[in-house]
Amino acid sequence: MLQDRAPGDWLMWRRTLNGWGDSPLDQIDRDNVDDLRMVRTRALAPGSQEGTLLAYGGMLYMPNPNDHLQAIDAVTGDLVWEYRRELPDDLLEVLGGLVDVDRNVAIYGDVIIDTGNDDYVYALDAVTGEPAWETQIFDCESMPTRYTSGPIVANGKVVSGRSCRPRGGPDTCVIVAHDATTGAEVWRTRLVPAPGEPGDETWGGGPFEERVHVGSWMVPSYDPLRNSCARVLSTMEGGARHLPARGAVPARARHRPARHRARDLRGDR
Numbered sequence: 001m002l003q004d005r006a007p008g009d010w011l012m013w014r015r016t017l018n019g020w021g022d023s024p025l026d027q028i029d030r031d032n033v034d035d036l037r038m039v040r041t042r043a044l045a046p047g048s049q050e051g052t053l054l055a056y057g058g059m060l061y062m063p064n065p066n067d068h069l070q071a072i073d074a075v076t077g078d079l080v081w082e083y084r085r086e087l088p089d090d091l092l093e094v095l096g097g098l099v100d101v102d103r104n105v106a107i108y109g110d111v112i113i114d115t116g117n118d119d120y121v122y123a124l125d126a127v128t129g130e131p132a133w134e135t136q137i138f139d140c141e142s143m144p145t146r147y148t149s150g151p152i153v154a155n156g157k158v159v160s161g162r163s164c165r166p167r168g169g170p171d172t173c174v175i176v177a178h179d180a181t182t183g184a185e186v187w188r189t190r191l192v193p194a195p196g197e198p199g200d201e202t203w204g205g206g207p208f209e210e211r212v213h214v215g216s217w218m219v220p221s222y223d224p225l226r227n228s229c230a231r232v233l234s235t236m237e238g239g240a241r242h243l244p245a246r247g248a249v250p251a252r253a254r255h256r257p258a259r260h261r262a263r264d265l266r267g268d269r
Contacts, residue, residue: 102148
């Protein structure tokens, strides 16, 4: 379904697994685009709106701020269902900003999948909006992490990243894969090397527990031929890593020594 999609479907954040964001539709072009007129509008939820619609089978699935998902009839604009996840009252205090952003959701079979800022990955029935499954990734009080982007589905696995917070420690700086059908965790790969692991020498001898800010907060892409995911990391010096979908240890990225962390945090979303 995700690779053999209809021309009018938009089944992931940038439509295709490679993240190109290209549509084959040609009814609207540069010669007639100025003839477009508004037909209808629908109010979305309050908050920081960065969501991208999914379009499938005449339905639109819209991620709103604060884990609020809506299913909308693409023809009439009528609301078919909506889901509002109950989040902890102190979430803003725990995570410290940007907790209401939700850029995308994923679709697989008959479920819509998202990651919540309560540190769960969860699936909803695409027809009814009822919860299908949910799996806790971390305890959001003791190991807080932030999710401003949802996952993609790669080879039947729900691949998600997160913006790890200093309070959560280096073990929250991970990319995790879950089974798209059951929600069971398949693998997780930590992005911060511990002493003795590859890349440890790039941290200037800094204590492991103080190595943070290797966030993988943006939506990944996937290469089905190589069965690998690519994700941009918000490290102290940037970089990208390629993760085989089977969960092997990623290639090394560059970091500045940990002592520079506090004054050189870039791109944390």
